[in-house]
Amino acid sequence: MNAQPKKDPPPAAPVVDVKLVREVGVGCDLLAVAGIPGTAKAFAGGTDGKIYLIDFDEAKPNPVTWAAHTGYVSGLALAGKYLVSGGSDHQLIWWDAETREKVRGLETHDKKWVRSVAASPDGKLVASAGDDMVGRLWDATSGKLIHELKGHDKLTPYQLASKLYCVRFSPDGKHLATGDQTGTAVVWDAAGGKEVGRVRAPNLYTSDTNGHTYGGIRALAFSPDGTRLALAGNIAGDTSTITNSKALVQAFDWKAGKMTQDIPVKVNAFFEAVAFHPKEPWLFAATGAGEGKKVVILDVEKASVLQEITSNTPLFDVALNAVGDTLVAVGRKKAFCWRLTRRDPQ
Amino acid sequence: MARSSQTCHSAEHFVDRRAFLSAGAAFVGGVSALNPLATPALAKDMARKQKRVLMIFLNGGMSQFESWDPKPGTATGGPFQSIQSSIPGYRVSELMPKMAACLHKHTAVIRSQLASGDHNDFTIFGGKPRTGPVRYPSLGPMLARELADPKSPVPYHVMFTNYLGANFFENAGFLGTIWDPINITPESVPAKPPFSVAGSKHRLAPPANKLPDSLTDQDHREREALRAELAKRFGTGRERDGVLLSHGGAYGRVRGLMESAKLFDIEQESKSTRDKYGSTPFGEQALVARRLIEAGVPYVRVNRGWWDHHGQNFEFHQEMVPELDHILSVLLDDLKDRGLLDDTLVVTFSEMGRTPGINNNNGRDHFARMSVTLSGCGVKPGVVHGSTTADGGNIAKDPVSLQQFFATVMKAVGIDHQKEITNSDGRPVPLTDYGTEPVAAVLA
Numbered sequence: 001m002n003a004q005p006k007k008d009p010p011p012a013a014p015v016v017d018v019k020l021v022r023e024v025g026v027g028c029d030l031l032a033v034a035g036i037p038g039t040a041k042a043f044a045g046g047t048d049g050k051i052y053l054i055d056f057d058e059a060k061p062n063p064v065t066w067a068a069h070t071g072y073v074s075g076l077a078l079a080g081k082y083l084v085s086g087g088s089d090h091q092l093i094w095w096d097a098e099t100r101e102k103v104r105g106l107e108t109h110d111k112k113w114v115r116s117v118a119a120s121p122d123g124k125l126v127a128s129a130g131d132d133m134v135g136r137l138w139d140a141t142s143g144k145l146i147h148e149l150k151g152h153d154k155l156t157p158y159q160l161a162s163k164l165y166c167v168r169f170s171p172d173g174k175h176l177a178t179g180d181q182t183g184t185a186v187v188w189d190a191a192g193g194k195e196v197g198r199v200r201a202p203n204l205y206t207s208d209t210n211g212h213t214y215g216g217i218r219a220l221a222f223s224p225d226g227t228r229l230a231l232a233g234n235i236a237g238d239t240s241t242i243t244n245s246k247a248l249v250q251a252f253d254w255k256a257g258k259m260t261q262d263i264p265v266k267v268n269a270f271f272e273a274v275a276f277h278p279k280e281p282w283l284f285a286a287t288g289a290g291e292g293k294k295v296v297i298l299d300v301e302k303a304s305v306l307q308e309i310t311s312n313t314p315l316f317d318v319a320l321n322a323v324g325d326t327l328v329a330v331g332r333k334k335a336f337c338w339r340l341t342r343r344d345p346q
Numbered sequence: 347m348a349r350s351s352q353t354c355h356s357a358e359h360f361v362d363r364r365a366f367l368s369a370g371a372a373f374v375g376g377v378s379a380l381n382p383l384a385t386p387a388l389a390k391d392m393a394r395k396q397k398r399v400l401m402i403f404l405n406g407g408m409s410q411f412e413s414w415d416p417k418p419g420t421a422t423g424g425p426f427q428s429i430q431s432s433i434p435g436y437r438v439s440e441l442m443p444k445m446a447a448c449l450h451k452h453t454a455v456i457r458s459q460l461a462s463g464d465h466n467d468f469t470i471f472g473g474k475p476r477t478g479p480v481r482y483p484s485l486g487p488m489l490a491r492e493l494a495d496p497k498s499p500v501p502y503h504v505m506f507t508n509y510l511g512a513n514f515f516e517n518a519g520f521l522g523t524i525w526d527p528i529n530i531t532p533e534s535v536p537a538k539p540p541f542s543v544a545g546s547k548h549r550l551a552p553p554a555n556k557l558p559d560s561l562t563d564q565d566h567r568e569r570e571a572l573r574a575e576l577a578k579r580f581g582t583g584r585e586r587d588g589v590l591l592s593h594g595g596a597y598g599r600v601r602g603l604m605e606s607a608k609l610f611d612i613e614q615e616s617k618s619t620r621d622k623y624g625s626t627p628f629g630e631q632a633l634v635a636r637r638l639i640e641a642g643v644p645y646v647r648v649n650r651g652w653w654d655h656h657g658q659n660f661e662f663h664q665e666m667v668p669e670l671d672h673i674l675s676v677l678l679d680d681l682k683d684r685g686l687l688d689d690t691l692v693v694t695f696s697e698m699g700r701t702p703g704i705n706n707n708n709g710r711d712h713f714a715r716m717s718v719t720l721s722g723c724g725v726k727p728g729v730v731h732g733s734t735t736a737d738g739g740n741i742a743k744d745p746v747s748l749q750q751f752f753a754t755v756m757k758a759v760g761i762d763h764q765k766e767i768t769n770s771d772g773r774p775v776p777l778t779d780y781g782t783e784p785v786a787a788v789l790a
Binding site for chain 2: 288
């Protein structure tokens with residue numbers, strides 16, 4: 001008997017109603033975003049080296065901008081009264097979020113690209129990840145270096161320079177995780193700076209049909225209860241053109257070091273940013289480089305796609321507010337703000 | 347038609363070559379006597395006389411923005427910073443710190459090189475047509491032919507590929523297949539973890555450097571004697587037939603290759619030297635290339651691919667440019683330390699350049715403008731020739747055609763770039779188009 005071809009599962013019923021609040025055009029790509037709690041405002045970091053302050057409540061937003069870096073602004077985090085930005089110019093810069101004045105700037109990460117910046121939930125700590133393959137934990141107020149988080153290999157198995165793409169805190173602030181090019185994520189104790197967990201995503205680093213040997217954990221997020229770690233990127237097909245590939249999330253019980261969900265999504269793109277809903281097991285995953293141009297809402301428990309929010313442009317970062325009803329996304333020359341209303345379960 | 351006595355490549359010289367090989371093998375059993383690296387005096391003699399070219403070919407097209415012609419702070423510049431090089435006023439990508447520090451010593455940069463914008467063998471053929479009755483040779487066979495010492499036991503032309511490159515091979519065209527490269531193609535890299543460079547056995551030596559088990563050395567020599575006898579009368583009156591000459595020289599090439607086997611063995615090098623080059627396939631191939639150059643192989647091409655980054659351009663370049671930076675700087679130092687750089691021209695040449703525009707895949711597409719470098723023999727170091735516009739969208743000053751580039755390479759190693767060679771129909775054809783001028787500014 002011939003095997004029946006596999007059919008795609010029927011689309012799930014939407015879990016949220018989505019309303020576009022605003023779509024804002026800018027003159028460059030926006031790579032990082034940090035929402036301002038309790039407002040419809042967000043800071044965004046651009047490939048033009050500027051930071052953009054966007055008020056999505058304005059009918060015709062006219063972002064306030066200032067020159068911040070001499071390269072891409074690739075990481076942003078709000079820590080109490082400070083906005084901290086990291087860039088491809090190796091700089092980590094503290095700004096007064098209110099006045100936008102520069103508080104301090106540090107050339108760090110061994111003069112390598114500062115890829116990602118995160119703030120602890122209480123705003124007391126700032127973490128940065130850079131291509132020297134070291135995570136760094138900083139006192140948010142003083143800017144003092146507290147811990148260097150060393151545990152990622154500096155070279156890939158092919159003896160070429162690796163990259164440390166992302167860092168995020170757990171919701172309770174006790175842990176933080178860093179993710180690298182080879183698909184390795186390390187979980188650290190935020191208080192002591194010690195490694196407390198390590199997982200390896202089996203399909204986020206591979207070799208494509210043209211012999212390219214790369215990939216990487218482009219984004220990560222802890223689940224609301226902190227037990228799961230979602231790692232996101234792409235299964236390499238032909239990564240030089242990002243065709244015949246799939247965006248991919250793999251979730252782990254990080255304490256057990258065990259993968260619990262494998263969620264490939266049929267879209268030729270990288271997942272470049274992920275954010276968990278604060279109350280539900282929903283992961284908002286943004287498709288960046290490639291053909292995606294949307295936010296995919298995944299049910300991580302069920303390893304399924306729940307819903308998609310179309311942006312019509314590649315997206316490079318997303319942020320959900322504390323109650324999960326406002327989603328901000330930034331990408332290729334655009335920023336978006338959507339209001340989300342939870343649908344009652346059928 | 348101009349012909350130098352050293353590079354006339356007459357049939358007689360090929361006979362000499364066979365006789366030399368045969369005699370060498372008969373008297374001393376081959377290997378050690380035909381390994382010039384084992385004979386320092388011979389190696390030094392070669393170092394003094396013979397010019398060589400080591401080509402690093404960047405398959406797929408490296409981005410000039412992420413290497414020799416950065417445009418930081420512009421909309422097209424990408425994420426990387428520029429750093430000051432050792433040439434006053436000239437900055438390179440931060441991904442090339444090692445070459446930045448030593449550029450003034452040996453290297454000239456051409457930032458205004460014109461190229462093909464497509465994968466069609468155009469670039470290495472200098473813009474010559476790839477179809478039609480006359481099959482023009484690519485750059486490598488021309489250089490090999492002009493630089494080869496017919497009495498040398500080592501191969502004339504060796505090419506390493508790296509992952510990819512089959513579409514970008516050299517071809518001798520009407521010069522005859524004797525000038526085609528001995529291609530050394532690695533096994534593919536492992537597609538799944540665990541990744542292990544050491545275990546991937548990227549090939550460093552040609553598969554034909556040993557006889558099959560079913561054939562003894564005596565059998566091999568007897569077969570050639572029979573073939574030569576049968577071919578003798580057939581070849582009368584066909585002395586200029588490139589195909590026939592190539593066929594007749596094949597035995598000599600194979601014997602030379604077998605007896606040069608140690609040249610391809612990096613275990614012959616000290617651990618410290620191997621460590622300097624590193625354990626990537628590119629690094630190990632570059633080390634073998636240096637050994638071949640030292641032994642007198644006139645033209646060696648190492649391909650590093652695959653640079654065709656229509657997607658994820660910056661991620662790939664961040665990985666590959668520092669490797670190129672490291673290996674090129676180590677190679678130049680090593681050649682210099684061994685007294686070889688004055689007679690060896692090291693070229694970095696790209697299949698094409700990359701566009702200023704950054705597409706939705708965070709990639710750069712094909713571009714018919716690029717940067718190239720020349721180091722060592724015949725080069726005026728510390729020169730940066732030509733420039734591009736502020737966004738890198740076009741050549742601003744001193745464009746260099748492919749034919750000019752070929753002429754420049756030839757001039758650097760003492761070849762008359764206007765020398766006429768004869769195609770299979772007996773028609774004279776210049777090495778580079780009539781009237782082509784080399785780029786004098788980069789020549790010593």
